[in-house]
Amino acid sequence: MAAGGGGGRPPGPDPALEPYVQTRIFKIIVIGDSNVGKTCLTFRFCGGTFPGKTEATIGVDFREKTVEIEGERIKVQVWDTAGQERFRKSMVEHYYRNVHAVVFVYDVTKMSSFTNLKTWIEECNGHAVPPLVPRVLVGNKCDLKDLIQVPSSLALKFADAHNMLLFETSAKDPQESQNVDAIFMCLVCRLKAQRSLPCRDTEGWPAQPQPHSRRLDEASRKGSCPC
Amino acid sequence: MAISEGGLLTDEIRCKVWPKLLSVNTDDLPPLPARKELREDNKDYQQVLLDVRRSLRRFPPGMPDDQREGLQEELIDIILHVLQRNPQLHYYQGYHDIVVTFLLVVGDRLATALVEKLSTHHLRDFMDSTMDNTKHILNYLMPIIDQVNPEVHDFMQSAEVGTIFALSWLITWFGHVLSDFRHVVRLYDFFLACHPLMPIYFAAVIVLHREQEVLDCECDMASVHHLLSQIPQDLPYESLISKAGDLFVQFPPSELAKEAAQAAQAERTAASTFKDFELASVQQRPDTVLRQRFRERLRGEERLRGEERTKSILTKPRTNRFVKLAVMGLTVALGAAALAMVKSALEWAPKFQLQIFP
Numbered sequence: 001m002a003a004g005g006g007g008g009r010p011p012g013p014d015p016a017l018e019p020y021v022q023t024r025i026f027k028i029i030v031i032g033d034s035n036v037g038k039t040c041l042t043f044r045f046c047g048g049t050f051p052g053k054t055e056a057t058i059g060v061d062f063r064e065k066t067v068e069i070e071g072e073r074i075k076v077q078v079w080d081t082a083g084q085e086r087f088r089k090s091m092v093e094h095y096y097r098n099v100h101a102v103v104f105v106y107d108v109t110k111m112s113s114f115t116n117l118k119t120w121i122e123e124c125n126g127h128a129v130p131p132l133v134p135r136v137l138v139g140n141k142c143d144l145k146d147l148i149q150v151p152s153s154l155a156l157k158f159a160d161a162h163n164m165l166l167f168e169t170s171a172k173d174p175q176e177s178q179n180v181d182a183i184f185m186c187l188v189c190r191l192k193a194q195r196s197l198p199c200r201d202t203e204g205w206p207a208q209p210q211p212h213s214r215r216l217d218e219a220s221r222k223g224s225c226p227c
Numbered sequence: 228m229a230i231s232e233g234g235l236l237t238d239e240i241r242c243k244v245w246p247k248l249l250s251v252n253t254d255d256l257p258p259l260p261a262r263k264e265l266r267e268d269n270k271d272y273q274q275v276l277l278d279v280r281r282s283l284r285r286f287p288p289g290m291p292d293d294q295r296e297g298l299q300e301e302l303i304d305i306i307l308h309v310l311q312r313n314p315q316l317h318y319y320q321g322y323h324d325i326v327v328t329f330l331l332v333v334g335d336r337l338a339t340a341l342v343e344k345l346s347t348h349h350l351r352d353f354m355d356s357t358m359d360n361t362k363h364i365l366n367y368l369m370p371i372i373d374q375v376n377p378e379v380h381d382f383m384q385s386a387e388v389g390t391i392f393a394l395s396w397l398i399t400w401f402g403h404v405l406s407d408f409r410h411v412v413r414l415y416d417f418f419l420a421c422h423p424l425m426p427i428y429f430a431a432v433i434v435l436h437r438e439q440e441v442l443d444c445e446c447d448m449a450s451v452h453h454l455l456s457q458i459p460q461d462l463p464y465e466s467l468i469s470k471a472g473d474l475f476v477q478f479p480p481s482e483l484a485k486e487a488a489q490a491a492q493a494e495r496t497a498a499s500t501f502k503d504f505e506l507a508s509v510q511q512r513p514d515t516v517l518r519q520r521f522r523e524r525l526r527g528e529e530r531l532r533g534e535e536r537t538k539s540i541l542t543k544p545r546t547n548r549f550v551k552l553a554v555m556g557l558t559v560a561l562g563a564a565a566l567a568m569v570k571s572a573l574e575w576a577p578k579f580q581l582q583i584f585p
Contacts, residue, residue, distance in 0.1 A: 034274060034277055053281075053284055056281055058320055061456065062452050062453045062456065077449050082320060084274060094389045094391065
């Protein structure tokens with residue numbers, strides 16, 4: 001089974017020794033068309049490597065990773081979903097419950113996976129995911145430079161229109177692995193800020209200028225917190 | 228043979244027995260149509276192609292690339308051929324995991340005939356236009372667990388783990404999750420010889436086999452889902468098969484139908500989705516026969532053992548033999564008749580259930 005590459009439980013603090021420290025959990029769901037690279041992205045984030053042979057995801061797979069931000073340990077749970085329409089219609093709904101963030105993935109070399117994003121957004125709204133839940137857009141397979149069908153400008157426009165951050169990346173390219181990390185870390189930072197200041201929960205992303213760029217700035221590329 | 232210890236042992240025997248279990252006449256196999264014809268204008272071609280291309284793990288590790296690629300092309304052809312001939316069937320991701328098993332064991336021509344039969348019988352519910360029926364079959368999982376170990380059942384319910392961790396087990400007959408091909412074909416022997424709901428009993432048996440791990444797990448959806456979806460590769464298959472058979476006899480689908488229907492209600496699954504309900508009641512005869520036979524045999528056992536029989540069949544291996552005999556006897560007696568009832572399961576239609584159990 002493809003699941004759980006990095007999903008093994010990382011050695012956390014012994015609860016018996018640290019009874020007052022509770023690790024916060026952030027739950028992120030990853031959705032998008034079949035074969036856009038959802039499983040590879042989650043593997044890359046949770047396990048650090050690009051899996052050589054991934055298979056079609058059937059139903060929902062789960063992976064997790066514990067990260068440390070500003071001295072706080074946070075458990076990031078990533079729910080990797082099947083892309084085929086029939087699964088999303090009736091099987092995946094259970095996993096939209098109480099999500100803290102949504103990652104939409106498309107394949108930059110396949111226009112249909114981009115144009116289908118609007119049905120994924122409808123899907124997400126249909127599952128009553130509150131508007132304040134952060135959403136990011138990820139264009140995957142950027143390493144296939146000669147095959148790109150979705151221009152960055154188009155993707156950026158779409159992301160802006162839907163109040164999402166856009167990342168273009170490649171789960172396959174080892175050079176990009178920090179960028180994959182940055183996608184998830186950015187969400188975690190955002191959630192961390194949002195949760196420590198509940199009164200800010202009225203907006204989606206903050207209104208100040210955001211790195212809507214296709215690449216994150218240098219700081220984030222080094223794997224630190226981009227926010 | 229297919230149920231008893233070790234299963235059918237070799238692929239040579241499987242080539243002879245699998246067609247018989249599915250009532251497929253091996254002397255009269257239709258020719259396969261031309262590849263180009265199949266692939267043009269086929270709505271499922273792109274999805275099938277994506278899934279088959281990614282199914283490298285299903286082939287023996289030492290197989291040369293060109294041989295594997297040839298088989299992958301055959302796999303695509305078989306799937307498209309069956310779909311083309313049966314427009315009522317819909318492709319699902321995972322179907323390819325089942326078809327590849329047949330391809331590797333019996334070759335493309337026979338595999339096509341077997342898979343077609345299987346798809347219109349055992350797999351029929353998975354191939355509906357929606358997955359509502361599949362979901363309903365998954366609803367049998369928790370009631371089976373509840374019968375054997377209510378503690379595990381209650382724990383899983385409070386974790387709200389759902390049943391999706393078992394989805395790939397069910398719809399691929401474990402072909403997607405077991406890495407050793409010998410185990411996969413062993414299970415296929417068993418499932419081919421049994422009621423179409425047997426894979427869900429087997430899924431329950433795996434969960435019950437891991438009861439301690441489950442109870443030791445943190446009681447939340449992610450932890451329990453993660454634990455259960457990672458299927459151990461060293462399962463004691465023979466004893467689990469025997470236990471699944473025992474559970475089927477002890478708690479036949481008809482007795483679990485009420486709970487399963489309630490689960491469906493709880494999940495607000497529309498009962499109206501079971502459109503085949505009327506058809507089901509027409510076709511239900513073989514299932515009724517099967518259930519009667521089970522009951523007769525169970526009554527016989529009860530006479531033999533008096534009040535000794537308890538719910539805890541899993542902890543009483545001594546009793547297993549009788550029950551196994553019952554399963555085997557039935558399989559032999561009914562043979563292919565038992566196969567004609569996938570759609571028949573009267574008890575699968577929650578609406579109807581509510582009338583039986585007001």
